[in-house]
Amino acid sequence: MFDMFKRLLDSFFNRLFKGKKKAKLGLYGPPNGGKTTLANKICQDWLGEDMGTTSPIAHETREIQIKEQITIKSKGKELTFNLVDTPGIATKIDYEDFLKYMDAKSAKKRAKEATKGVIDAIKWLDDMDVVIVVLDATLDPYSQVNITIIGNLQARNIPVIIAANKIDLKKASIKRIESAFPQYKVLGISAKFGTHMDEFYEELIKVS
Amino acid sequence: MLTLEFIPYTEIAGLDSEARIKKLINVVKQEKIVLLEGRLKEEEEGELIKKTMESINDKFTGIELGVINPAENDTSFYKIVQTMLARILLGKREGFTIIGPANVVKQIKKDPNKIQLFTKDSTRRKKRASGRK
Numbered sequence: 034m035f036d037m038f039k040r041l042l043d044s045f046f047n048r049l050f051k052g053k054k055k056a057k058l059g060l061y062g063p064p065n066g067g068k069t070t071l072a073n074k075i076c077q078d079w080l081g082e083d084m085g086t087t088s089p090i091a092h093e094t095r096e097i098q099i100k101e102q103i104t105i106k107s108k109g110k111e112l113t114f115n116l117v118d119t120p121g122i123a124t125k126i127d128y129e130d131f132l133k134y135m136d137a138k139s140a141k142k143r144a145k146e147a148t149k150g151v152i153d154a155i156k157w158l159d160d161m162d163v164v165i166v167v168l169d170a171t172l173d174p175y176s177q178v179n180i181t182i183i184g185n186l187q188a189r190n191i192p193v194i195i196a197a198n199k200i201d202l203k204k205a206s207i208k209r210i211e212s213a214f215p216q217y218k219v220l221g222i223s224a225k226f227g228t229h230m231d232e233f234y235e236e237l238i239k240v241s
Numbered sequence: 242m243l244t245l246e247f248i249p250y251t252e253i254a255g256l257d258s259e260a261r262i263k264k265l266i267n268v269v270k271q272e273k274i275v276l277l278e279g280r281l282k283e284e285e286e287g288e289l290i291k292k293t294m295e296s297i298n299d300k301f302t303g304i305e306l307g308v309i310n311p312a313e314n315d316t317s318f319y320k321i322v323q324t325m326l327a328r329i330l331l332g333k334r335e336g337f338t339i340i341g342p343a344n345v346v347k348q349i350k351k352d353p354n355k356i357q358l359f360t361k362d363s364t365r366r367k368k369r370a371s372g373r374k
Contacts, residue, residue: 122290123290123303124290124293124303124304124305124306124343125293125297125302125303125304125305125343126294126297126302126303127302127303127343127344128299144297148294148295148297149294151290151291151294152291152294152295155287155288155290155291156291158287173350175350175351175352177286177306177307177308177349177351178290178306180308181283181286181287181290181306184283184286185283185284185286185287187283188282188283188284
């Protein structure tokens with residue numbers, strides 16, 4: 034059953050990337066999962082430059098960021114896409130959570146921008162050709178935000194790969210994510226240290 | 242004091258997506274925890290998050306959301322067909338959806354068969370609400 038689903042998923046990727054010059058590859062997930070760290074890693078590897086700024090404070094990315102025409106190569110094959118880094122999707126944003134890092138005025142501004150970022154990220158879902166859902170592998174994967182993001186992608190027939198990020202950390206568990214989302218391909222990576230990025234690129238190209 | 246409002250599926254079955262979401266958000270904004278019979282469509286859950294973000298202000302900081310449907314774990318052919326037919330005829334009635342205001346509900350924690358709701362300290366809530374007047 035799982036193999037059959039995987040083949041279906043693979044054929045989706047095949048159809049999507051073939052003949053499409055500017056396929057959009059979206060990075061989605063909750064805040065602080067490492068979407069921008071992964072975007073930076075991809076851009077550093079293939080363009081030699083960063084895409085956005087990262088921070089331990091949630092909602093650092095509050096606007097959609099796009100890097101065009103990234104070509105990745107692996108084992109004699111290549112794939113070109115536009116990379117779309119999106120703000121983290123959350124169900125709550127409280128400016129008081131930012132107060133330990135900044136003054137009240139800045140915290141309120143950040144919260145306001147973050148709410149707009151979440152709205153934009155959801156609006157952009159329809160434009161994506163393929164989505165990498167970036168999850169923090171140290172956290173409980175059964176959060177409703179994760180389930181809602183993946184459910185929305187499934188409802189729109191958008192192919193999904195789950196990146197179980199931060200596997201360099203002791204508490205990380207790829208298996209926990211695999212058992213939460215058994216119907217999807219889960220790749221354990223550390224975007225920060227570049228762990229298993231070759232496998233990550235290979236998986237993207239394999240389906241092109 | 243916590244207030245839990247049960248909404249049977251029949252109350253939202255006849256509403257379009259926009260009206261469903263509006264109804265749910267209005268109840269949550271009254272600092273009540275919604276216990277909805279069944280669940281929203283996937284797109285409606287996304288829309289619920291969007292509308293929640295549009296409603297955020299100093300007093301309303303968002304929602305905590307949890308859906309539980311133990312029947313989803315039963316992957317037998319008979320159960321899948323039964324669920325599909327039930328959804329076509331009756332809508333997404335299986336399972337429960339809990340939606341709570343984020344200033345009341347700290348976290349909704351779930352595994353496939355269990356859901357736990359943790360609330361915030363009420364004295365802190367009162368202090369914060371009075372500080373915002």
